Amino acid sequence: MREGAVWPAPPDDGKHNPPGALAADAAATHRQFRMRVATEGNERPAPRPPSRVAAFWGNPIGKKALMSVTGIVLALYVLAHMLGNLQIFGGPGPINRYAALLHASPPLLWTARVILLAALLVHVVAGVQLWLDKRAARPVEYRELRPVVSSTASRTMIVSGLLILLFVVYHVLDLTIGVANPSYVELDPYHNVIASLGRAAAAIAYVVAMVALGFHLWHGLWSMSQSLGVASARLTPGVKRVAVFFATIIALGFISIPVAVLVGVL
Numbered sequence: 001m002r003e004g005a006v007w008p009a010p011p012d013d014g015k016h017n018p019p020g021a022l023a024a025d026a027a028a029t030h031r032q033f034r035m036r037v038a039t040e041g042n043e044r045p046a047p048r049p050p051s052r053v054a055a056f057w058g059n060p061i062g063k064k065a066l067m068s069v070t071g072i073v074l075a076l077y078v079l080a081h082m083l084g085n086l087q088i089f090g091g092p093g094p095i096n097r098y099a100a101l102l103h104a105s106p107p108l109l110w111t112a113r114v115i116l117l118a119a120l121l122v123h124v125v126a127g128v129q130l131w132l133d134k135r136a137a138r139p140v141e142y143r144e145l146r147p148v149v150s151s152t153a154s155r156t157m158i159v160s161g162l163l164i165l166l167f168v169v170y171h172v173l174d175l176t177i178g179v180a181n182p183s184y185v186e187l188d189p190y191h192n193v194i195a196s197l198g199r200a201a202a203a204i205a206y207v208v209a210m211v212a213l214g215f216h217l218w219h220g221l222w223s224m225s226q227s228l229g230v231a232s233a234r235l236t237p238g239v240k241r242v243a244v245f246f247a248t249i250i251a252l253g254f255i256s257i258p259v260a261v262l263v264g265v266l
């Protein structure tokens with residue numbers, strides 16, 4: 001019989017369906033048969049339970065934990081990069097020697113790049129998905145926005161995050177690959193930075209991106225302490241102060257470079 005076809009009911013004429021227990025048995029058998037025919041051919045192997053990684057990724061708490069861990073990796077990179085860049089105030093010698101050192105071992109350099117890129121990808125994809133889930137859970141905007149514990153930084157996390165992502169793409173094209181730089185010279189970051197930030201528009205774009213980075217780090221560090229369960233009535237004020245301090249130092253450290261180029265100190 002064709003898949004999904006309905007088995008015709010036996011005629012109700014008293015000969016084929018005798019009254020009493022026999023009739024009930026026949027009806028039950030008939031129902032079972034119809035169900036078997038209807039599902040025949042649609043049988044699939046029982047779904048396998050999701051892997052641990054998939055289960056972790058599918059859970060908002062797991063995703064937040066991944067965002068925290070990748071956020072720490074990225075924040076440490078940003079701190080090291082900012083300290084390395086400040087060597088530019090010592091003239092071309094120190095920063096160019098530092099760049100030569102970083103490029104001295106290609107396997108080491110590429111390992112660091114792959115780790116950084118993986119951390120960035122996980123951080124961005126998890127962040128966008130969590131934001132989309134949050135939006136889907138509240139499809140209608142509040143008529144009047146009355147934030148209780150959220151700050152300007154928390155509401156602009158997605159905006160600052162995407163701005164930083166755009167900045168990083170432009171920045172790598174500018175100072176690592178060199179195609180967006182007006183006069184790129186291989187392994188001469190001092191020259192490349194001055195050449196790039198000597199244009200007012202580029203310097204201002206850098207400053208705007210660094211302000212976004214400051215806000216992102218400020219709220220990111222604070223919400224990370226909550227995701228990792230560090231927050232408590234006793235620790236929260238201290239965590240908030242550390243987050244503001246770290247974010248301000250990073251933003252001001254970076255901003256000092258385009259400002260110094262703009263005002264002619266560099």
Ligand code: HEM
Pocket residue numbers: 078081085099102113164168171172175176189192193206210213254255257258
């Ligand atoms: C004024 C601010 C900044 C300056 C002057 C600066 C300078 C540089 C320079 C000179 C390079 C090339 C290094 C080399 O190839 O040897 C570089 C690469 C890079 N910078 Fe920045 N940077 C700044 C801000 C940032 C920020 C805020 C981020 C991240 C949010 C960032 C992320 C990167 C990345 C991912 C690379 C590529 C590293 C690689 O080549 O593997 N930079 N930066």
